[in-house]
Amino acid sequence: MEGIFDVIVEYPIIRKMEADTVKMEIAQLKDLSDCNVVIYFLGKDDITKLGVWEQRGFLEKLYRQKEKLCAEQEITTGFIDFQGNLVKVIVCGLGETASFSANILRKAAGNAVRYIDNTINNRVAVVAPMVSNNETLGAMVEGLILGAYKFTECKSEKTAKNRLEYIFTVKVNDGEKIIAEATLLAENICWVRDLVNRPANIVNPSVMADAAQKIAKDLNIECEILGKKELVKKGMGAILAVGQGSIHEPKLITLKYSGAGAGSPYTAYVGKGITFDSGGISLKPAADMGEMKDDMTGAAVVLGAIKTIAELKLPVNIMAVASCAENMPSGSAIRPGDVVVSASGKTIEIVNTDAEGRMVLADAVWYACQQGAAKVIDIATLTGACIIALGNVTASIVGNDDMLCSDIIAAGKKAGESYWQLPSLPELKERLKGDTGDLLNCAGRPGDAITGGLFIGEFITNNIPWAHLDIGGTATMQKTDGFWIKGATGMGVATLVALARENK
Structure with a gap:
């Protein structure tokens, strides 16, 4: 040939x-x-x-x-x-x-x-x-x-x-261009894998902020880092509550790439960035707790995605919001039974301090909406229930817009990443109502892959199209197979980039 x-x-x-x-x-x-x-x-x-x-x-x-x-x-x-x-x-x-x-x-x-x-x-x-x-x-x-x-x-x-x-x-037209773009995408997925594979004594919320600032400097895109002082001013009680037990203060990171120019709408990619999840006062079992260094995968993915999109110079406007904290037990940590006030004003009753990812995302998706996002996609290692439901190859989707969910599934198929939409049942949403606060941060184990997503959806404003991707079972592999290596996979980057290519 x-x-x-x-x-x-x-x-x-x-x-x-x-x-x-x-x-x-x-x-x-x-x-x-x-x-x-x-x-x-x-x-x-x-x-x-x-x-x-x-x-x-x-x-x-x-x-x-x-x-x-x-x-x-x-x-x-x-x-x-x-x-x-x-x-x-x-x-x-x-x-x-x-x-x-x-x-x-x-x-x-x-x-x-x-x-x-x-x-x-x-x-x-x-x-x-x-x-x-x-x-x-x-x-x-x-x-x-x-x-x-x-x-x-x-x-x-x-x-x-x-x-x-x-x-x-x-025999492929524009072969060199295709090779260059595929190499760029794969290199950035490897960049995400590196970030996720590093141990939690190396990666904390400040390190995530440093990585974002380097992307912004290298690619000349907007960057905002909110530390504890700024988070307090903005009333972001949910992310602050999760991080208050750690010596490492939380960071809310926002990058903006304006490839479509002023006046065009932004799609927000919002990532959970728990750099280590001990479970807090609701402490996790000791076995395999070390794997919880990967609980910041969602944040790493949205940073890797906007980095790739900016380097490819795609004609879209993308906002990446990484909500980063460390969930640790200490004398200053939140307790089961506490009630915290989120940035939206809704109050959250803490049932389980190990349901912390949805809390940092609550403030983050609300903030993305306030900054003008026309669509919001959040991605998180949110629940073990997702693993029970779908295993270690497929991520789940919960959302308020079936077209957006379908677009994500189609983009994932093209990118080699598998998703399955779960039903947003009103009966499960009802279970989130609190007795002391407005919302419970955990509605129990049955249906948790759905209720965890629906909790985040409570902080989406004005019926903005929204989808939640739970990569709890796919962020890390226990064995090497195909293009997924034992350890961090970087799943989600290719899907988000494929969505941006289609301008969806």
Whole structure:
């Protein structure tokens, strides 16, 4: 197969790929003489489409020996002796042509890249007959970068980094542009993964504010940081209550990107940023409490999303609001039974101090509405109930606008991220009514993935379209699979960017 481009696109250091420099090239190849690795992404009908240089004969022989060679997510490795040089072969199955999707390729690329020896310099030929458009090329590039991610900055032993070059033999218009944009998105998802994977003794609300300020400075976008003094002035009692037990004061962070210009409406991306969640006085069990460093994933995601959107210069107006606090037990911490006054004026009766994420989001979504948001999407590691309902692959949606929820689901499908809308039942909303205060911060375990979202919705003003994304089960993975690596996934960034691309 011949490519229609003969262009080399070189990018700066991508530390996540354990390489000093990563090159991605769309070019013609006559043979494998310049490569030490070749990756084949093959559907069941693809071997017959290959040419001589692509080792069609070798692959046909291999297929006769292994019928599952091209089955979906099947990986076969070996070596070819090419003119006296050993070339590593990685064959990744994509399954039936009729069921093929960009996300199948994204997953296969994520799996394939981990079979490359990163202790040496590599020049990798990539053969993918099914890559024929922008979506599939972008998905393949994203998978190769995301699947190679490693978080090693807390390790004392540093590994050597080597050169990695990819040569794509594909026919796609504007291929270099697609590679550049997919690389940018994947790098920013890795940036989010780094932020989430760092321990809570490194990441606190002030560190989140510093990260936001750096984005604003680098990209020349608006930035506002509200500390304790400013939060008190604005009456933001919900976020202040959550953070009052910690030595680290809460921060409400707002970034604004105005790609559509003055006068155009803003969409607000609002993220929960609990940099460590002990549960507060309603203390969590000791087992696995260390995982609660990831409770700021929503805030990291909205920062990563606006960073990507600004770098891509998309013609949209986006507001990212990160509501950050640390939930700790102490003599100054809030107690079950306390009543706090939110920025909206509504009072919140504390039933469980471990239902703190919805409280920091209550002030944050209200603030986004006050700043003129025409739509609000909040994202949070909110409930364990979401995990029970949907597992560790799909995030839940609760909202007041079915069209917005549908747009999010469609954007997620394109981005390789799965969502499911839960019903906003009035019977469950009724359970949020308090006896002492206006609202209970927790209505109990039954239906908590819904009631937690509906609580946040109580602070949306003027019926502004709103959706709540609960990534409680998908923010962190317990094992590596496809382009998701054990640890932080960065789920949500690609969906929010895809929404912005569609201007939805």
